[in-house]
Amino acid sequence: MMSRSYTNLLDLASGNFPAMGQPREKKRLPRVMTVAGVISELDDDHSVASDVPSSIAQDRMIIVANQLPVNAKRRPDNKGWSFSWDEDSLLLQLKDGLPEDMEVIYVGSLQVDVDLSEQDEVSQLLLDRFKCVPAFLPLDILSKFYHGFCKQQLWPLFHYMLPFSANHGGRFDRSLWEAYVAANKIFSQKVIEVINPDDDYVWVHDYHLMVVPTFLRRKFIKLRMGFFLHSPFPSSEIYRTLTVREEILKALLNSDLIGFHTFDYARHFLSCCSRMLGLEYQSKRGYIGLDYYGRTVGIKIMPVGIHMGQIESVLRLADKEWRVGELKQQFEGKTVLLGVDDMDIFKGVNLKLLAMEQMLKQHPKWQGRAVLVQIANPARGKGKDLEEVQGEIDASCRRINKTFGRPGYEPVIFIDRPMSLSERAAYYTIAECVVVAAVRDGMNLTPYEYIVYRQGVPPLESSSESTVPKKSMLVVSEFIGCSPSLSGAIRVNPWNIETTAEAMNEAISMADSEKQLRHEKHYRYVSTHNVAYWSRSFFQDMERTCKDHFRRRCWGSGLGFGFRVVALDPNFRKLSVDAIVSAYLRCKNRAILLDYDGTVMPQTSIIKSPSQEVISIINTLCGDRKNTVFVVSGRGKDSLGKWFSPCRKVGIAAEHGYFMRWTADDEWEIFGQTCYFGWTHIAEPVMKQYTEATDGSSIETKESALVWHHRDADPGFGASQAKDMLDHLESVLANEPVAVKSGQFIVEVRPQGISKGVVAEKVFTSMAENGRQADFVLCIGDDRSDEDMFEMIGSSINTSVLSPSTSVFSCIVGQKPSKAKYYLDDATEVINMLGAIAEASDTDTEASPPSSP
Numbered sequence: 001m002m003s004r005s006y007t008n009l010l011d012l013a014s015g016n017f018p019a020m021g022q023p024r025e026k027k028r029l030p031r032v033m034t035v036a037g038v039i040s041e042l043d044d045d046h047s048v049a050s051d052v053p054s055s056i057a058q059d060r061m062i063i064v065a066n067q068l069p070v071n072a073k074r075r076p077d078n079k080g081w082s083f084s085w086d087e088d089s090l091l092l093q094l095k096d097g098l099p100e101d102m103e104v105i106y107v108g109s110l111q112v113d114v115d116l117s118e119q120d121e122v123s124q125l126l127l128d129r130f131k132c133v134p135a136f137l138p139l140d141i142l143s144k145f146y147h148g149f150c151k152q153q154l155w156p157l158f159h160y161m162l163p164f165s166a167n168h169g170g171r172f173d174r175s176l177w178e179a180y181v182a183a184n185k186i187f188s189q190k191v192i193e194v195i196n197p198d199d200d201y202v203w204v205h206d207y208h209l210m211v212v213p214t215f216l217r218r219k220f221i222k223l224r225m226g227f228f229l230h231s232p233f234p235s236s237e238i239y240r241t242l243t244v245r246e247e248i249l250k251a252l253l254n255s256d257l258i259g260f261h262t263f264d265y266a267r268h269f270l271s272c273c274s275r276m277l278g279l280e281y282q283s284k285r286g287y288i289g290l291d292y293y294g295r296t297v298g299i300k301i302m303p304v305g306i307h308m309g310q311i312e313s314v315l316r317l318a319d320k321e322w323r324v325g326e327l328k329q330q331f332e333g334k335t336v337l338l339g340v341d342d343m344d345i346f347k348g349v350n351l352k353l354l355a356m357e358q359m360l361k362q363h364p365k366w367q368g369r370a371v372l373v374q375i376a377n378p379a380r381g382k383g384k385d386l387e388e389v390q391g392e393i394d395a396s397c398r399r400i401n402k403t404f405g406r407p408g409y410e411p412v413i414f415i416d417r418p419m420s421l422s423e424r425a426a427y428y429t430i431a432e433c434v435v436v437a438a439v440r441d442g443m444n445l446t447p448y449e450y451i452v453y454r455q456g457v458p459p460l461e462s463s464s465e466s467t468v469p470k471k472s473m474l475v476v477s478e479f480i481g482c483s484p485s486l487s488g489a490i491r492v493n494p495w496n497i498e499t500t501a502e503a504m505n506e507a508i509s510m511a512d513s514e515k516q517l518r519h520e521k522h523y524r525y526v527s528t529h530n531v532a533y534w535s536r537s538f539f540q541d542m543e544r545t546c547k548d549h550f551r552r553r554c555w556g557s558g559l560g561f562g563f564r565v566v567a568l569d570p571n572f573r574k575l576s577v578d579a580i581v582s583a584y585l586r587c588k589n590r591a592i593l594l595d596y597d598g599t600v601m602p603q604t605s606i607i608k609s610p611s612q613e614v615i616s617i618i619n620t621l622c623g624d625r626k627n628t629v630f631v632v633s634g635r636g637k638d639s640l641g642k643w644f645s646p647c648r649k650v651g652i653a654a655e656h657g658y659f660m661r662w663t664a665d666d667e668w669e670i671f672g673q674t675c676y677f678g679w680t681h682i683a684e685p686v687m688k689q690y691t692e693a694t695d696g697s698s699i700e701t702k703e704s705a706l707v708w709h710h711r712d713a714d715p716g717f718g719a720s721q722a723k724d725m726l727d728h729l730e731s732v733l734a735n736e737p738v739a740v741k742s743g744q745f746i747v748e749v750r751p752q753g754i755s756k757g758v759v760a761e762k763v764f765t766s767m768a769e770n771g772r773q774a775d776f777v778l779c780i781g782d783d784r785s786d787e788d789m790f791e792m793i794g795s796s797i798n799t800s801v802l803s804p805s806t807s808v809f810s811c812i813v814g815q816k817p818s819k820a821k822y823y824l825d826d827a828t829e830v831i832n833m834l835g836a837i838a839e840a841s842d843t844d845t846e847a848s849p850p851s852s853p
Contacts, residue, residue: 060103060200061539062191065091066146066208068108068132081114081122083130090531091205093307097535106132107190113139135190137183144179146208151380152176153242154207158231159346159440160238172243181211188215197223201542204255206230210248214563217254221554221565224546226538227252228259230304231442232481236271246276247561253277253292254564256549257542259300261443261481266301274715287541294552294567294815298545302537303485305530306448314421315457323426331430334409335508337372338431340424340446341438343379343416345389348437348477348494353396353412355437355494358501360404360411368409370508372435373427376416428453433473433507436480437494443481447474447489448526455523471515472522473507475500485525488518566815568823575811575822577836580778583807584837587776588626591763593789594618595756596633596640598744598782599813600834602827609643614831617838622649624841628774630763632657632756634748634785636702637668656750656785657759658704671704671758675751679736680706683749686728694721705750722747744783756781757788764792764801775806778837779820780830782813790819 069089075082085092095104114122119136126132137145153176156163163171187209191202197220204212204227216223239245249272252258260266266288273279273290281290281299288299314320337356341347356372376393379386397414404411428434434450454472474489476482483491490503552567584590594600600614610618621629630651633640637654641661644650648664660669684699687708691697696713699706708725710718725747729740733749741748760779767774779789790810796802812818813830824830 058101058103058199059099060105060196061098062105062107062195062200062202063091063094063205064107064187064191064202064209064212065205066108067111068106068126068130068134070110070126070130070132072110072112080118081112081125083126085130087310090304093310093531094535096307096309096532097537098539104131105194106130107135107187107194108132109135109137109142109187133190133194135187137186141179141182141186144176145183148173148176149180150208155231157238157242158207158234160232160234161345162238162241174243177244184209184211185215188212191216192219195220195223200224201226201539201546203228203538203542211251211561213254214251214561217565218556218563221556222549224542224549225255226257226259226300226542227255228300228538229265229442230261232440233260233265233268233272235268236275239268239272240276245272249273249277250561250564253279253290253297255297256295256545257298257300257538259302259538261301261303262484263301265442265481266299270299271716278715280719287544289545291816293557293564295554295565296545298541300538300541302534303481303529304443304445304534305532306445306452306526307531308452308527311425311449311452312457314425315453317422317425319420320422320425320429323423324429327426327430331371333369334371335366335369336427336431337370337433337435337504337508338427338450339372339374339435339437340377340427341374341436342377343386343390345385346438346440348439349374349376350389350392350396351439351494351497351500352435352437353393353400354497355435355500355504356412357396357400357403358497359504360400362498362501363505366505366508367404367411368406371409371411371413373413373431374415375419375424375427376414378418425453429456433475433504435475435504435507436477437475437492437500438477438480439494441477441480445482447476447482447486447522450474451519451522451526454519455527469512469516470519470523471512472519473510473515474518474522475503475507485529486522488521568815571821572818573822575809575824575833577833580809580833581836581840583776583809584778585840587807589767589772589774590624590627590776590778591767591774592621592627592629593760593763593777593779594629594631594834595781595783595786595813596631596635598827599780599786599830600827603744603782608639613835615644615646617831617834618644618647618650620838620841621834622647626842628763628767628772630759632759632781632789634707634743637661651763653756653759655702655704656754656756657762658750658754660759660762671751671754675704676737677751679733679738679749682732682736683729683738686725686732687747690721690725690728694718697721702750704754705748707749708747709745710747711745718745741784743785755788756785757792760789760792761796761801764796768801774802776809777802777806778809778811780811780813780824781820786812787819794819 069086069092071084071086072081091106098104114134114136123134126134153172191212195202202216202223202225204225207229210227213225213227216225233239242248253273258269260269270281270288270290273281279290279292281288288301289296290299339349339352341349343349352374353372360367360370393414397412400412401410428450431450434447436444436446438444451472455470474486476486476489476491477494478491479494483489490507492500492503494500551570553570553573554565554567556563557566558564597603597608601608601610618629618631621627628651629649630653631640631644632653634656635654637652637659640652640654644652645664651660651662653660658671660671661667683706687699687706690708691699694710694713694717697708697710697718699708708722710722713721722742726740726742729747729749733740737752738749739752739754741750764774777793779793781789793802793808793810797804797806802808809822810820811822811824812820813824813826815823815825824833
């Protein structure tokens with residue numbers, strides 16, 4: 001019978017995370033450190049006491065991955081289990097790059113099925129001896145999670161395979177997604193059991209656990225957490241086909257640092273964040289960051305390396321040397337090309353075989369001399385596609401050997417049996433060239449291993465081997481993660497059989513001196529950029545990204561996978577309606593300055609005229625004689641004058657203050673009166689040029705300005721064109737009396753000296769000159785142009801236009817860097833706040849309109 005934990009997975013997948021218990025009451029794992037009051041929200045067991053409380057607090061690293069770095073096997077008597085470290089596991093090797101005194105705890109699953117009755121004993125044993133915390137997944141969850149969502153949907157999609165038909169790739173199946181979420185929740189619960197959120201770091205690995213960050217962030221909003229993706233991240237055109245695309249992006253963004261092997265993978269992720277979530281990244285002092293609700297999510301680009309010590313220990317094995325001698329005898333007089341690949345549909349093994357066949361046809365001199373040894377590692381997945389690939393490989397091997405083989409010579413040797421490290425090392429050692437023809441691969445460390453094996457054991461200073469030059473050659477696919485770092489390799493498009501064949505011929509025909517130079521260059525890189533270098537670099541960036549966690553004010557917001565942490569500077573806080581109403585009631589001379597678009601009118605609204613509610617609120621505010629109310633906007637005077645015609649006493653500043661009117665009964669004042677507009681003949685042709693080249697863009701001609709809009713253009717291309725146009729206009733208008741400004745989806749050219757800050761200064765000065773110095777200032781806006789008003793408030797206090805005791809409420813709409821002291825989330829909150837102070841207004845007496853200077 002399935003427990004309550006798994007009976008409503010739809011709730012999990014939609015983000016309504018119910019409490020999840022275990023199939024039966026279990027003994028709690030001893031915690032390594034005490035966590036007070038953090039379990040109950042996610043777990044039915046409300047106990048949070050630690051069996052083994054720690055007496056000292058130190059930084060620890062909790063590494064979370066699908067599988068623990070341990071090997072498990074049944075004891076010979078079938079009573080219990082024996083465990084040992086998996087020395088090949090990257091998770092174990094990365095410890096070399098972490099501080100020596102840092103304790104490392106692993107959370108993950110085992111590769112074996114442990115009976116329910118044995119799970120407590122196994123858990124205790126792994127924790128005590130290996131500092132590992134196993135996550136046991138129910139079999140139905142495990143199958144749908146790993147073989148279902150991970151291998152049928154995420155893995156193909158991340159390797160650019162779209163499910164065009166039900167038989168080709170995995171169509172989205174919500175039950176598999178629900179299992180994926182359930183499994184991720186179980187992993188996160190295991191982390192919660194051992195974590196000390198104030199002192200620990202958490203490092204989550206790979207695509208199996210992409211929503212773990214959300215579960216952990218919901219519990220610990222200041223947790224220091226990183227994520228590294230070991231597979232490719234596809235382009236936005238591919239990723240956007242995923243049904244749960246936004247849920248996964250938002251979950252990853254709950255990490256503090258997200259790592260990728262290459263810039264291409266990171267660029268694709270950033271493009272998805274831009275196109276689907278509207279987030280833009282910034283590069284500052286060499287670091288890339290995404291601003292996500294006040295938190296800066298770091299982006300790390302660093303290819304993983306190999307473990308030099310492990311390879312060098314294999315090189316010293318006696319049976320390796322014996323096997324090398326055997327292979328040299330077997331392939332005497334032959335040139336060996338080597339392939340070492342996992343057996344899956346993306347490794348391009350058959351493309352490599354076809355290229356070998358083409359090389360033997362095009363260059364008959366290699367017939368009888370060149371041998372391709374292809375080692376196939378066991379398949380991790382299963383399915384019809386894999387069976388078809390295996391069939392193609394078998395057919396190609398038979399055909400090539402039948403066509404070009406002769407007694408004592410087989411051009412292709414295909415090895416699909418388990419192979420020891422020493423035997424594999426022997427093949428690396430005798431191979432003249434390694435060929436990797438994967439059509440898509442996250443990293444692929446085969447070329448790195450080959451280079452080190454060809455270098456051999458570091459010789460003693462007195463050894464004559466130190467003078468023997470080493471050489472190696474690589475033919476690698478341009479679609480694998482290690483390709484950019486191997487500048488001496490011959491890069492190929494594996495789909496192009498002819499060019500791959502020519503590259504293989506070039507590699508084995510190259511002069512030894514050239515092979516030596518390329519080998520030396522590669523070995524210098526591989527030996528220094530090893531797995532310890534990679535993990536050290538990632539950890540240092542995680543420390544840097546998280547350094548101000550405990551300085552900022554943070555809180556959680558949102559439901560389900562919409563959950564995020566809002567982080568703000570301690571001095572930047574949300575505007576309290578109660579606080580502003582209280583100050584409003586105390587003051588007698590109030591200045592209220594309101595931006596329009598994005599402030600009292602939502603940016604997404606199709607109807608741009610103000611609602612009746614907004615008109616009513618502004619009329620109420622204007623009806624209080626203590627108030628001077630201004631709408632300050634970049635829009636034209638005709639539109640604003642028409643929309644606010646019911647508000648007779650409101651002041652309007654149009655086109656950022658080029659036009660200004662104190663009441664509906666006053667004439668429009670023009671800034672400067674004698675502005676020069678000859679510059680429009682220079683700026684307009686430039687804008688037209690960019691408009692023709694940018695679909696979805698347009699030009700707005702105002703009486704005082706020209707504005708180029710790109711809100712409806714492609715986000716990436718529009719932003720790029722806007723940046724280019726800004727530089728272009730600044731160059732051609734350098735000698736003109738104008739200012740070129742960029743804003744939200746706009747580039748604007750207007751006369752110098754016009755700004756909303758000047759409007760604010762005029763209003764404050766006019767009130768002071770009329771004996772009504774403002775003792776209350778409310779100024780609200782949502783973009784860069786409004787920053788001028790916020791800045792002018794400070795200047796006015798310094799020049800005594802405003803009193804230092806003035807109650808100032810400068811407020812930005814949206815949580816973003818600003819000179820304002822307060823924020824509100826959106827236009828709806830602005831209107832609600834204005835409605836609250838309108839209700840507190842005194843409208844019994846006739847209001848006196850603002851007086852112009």
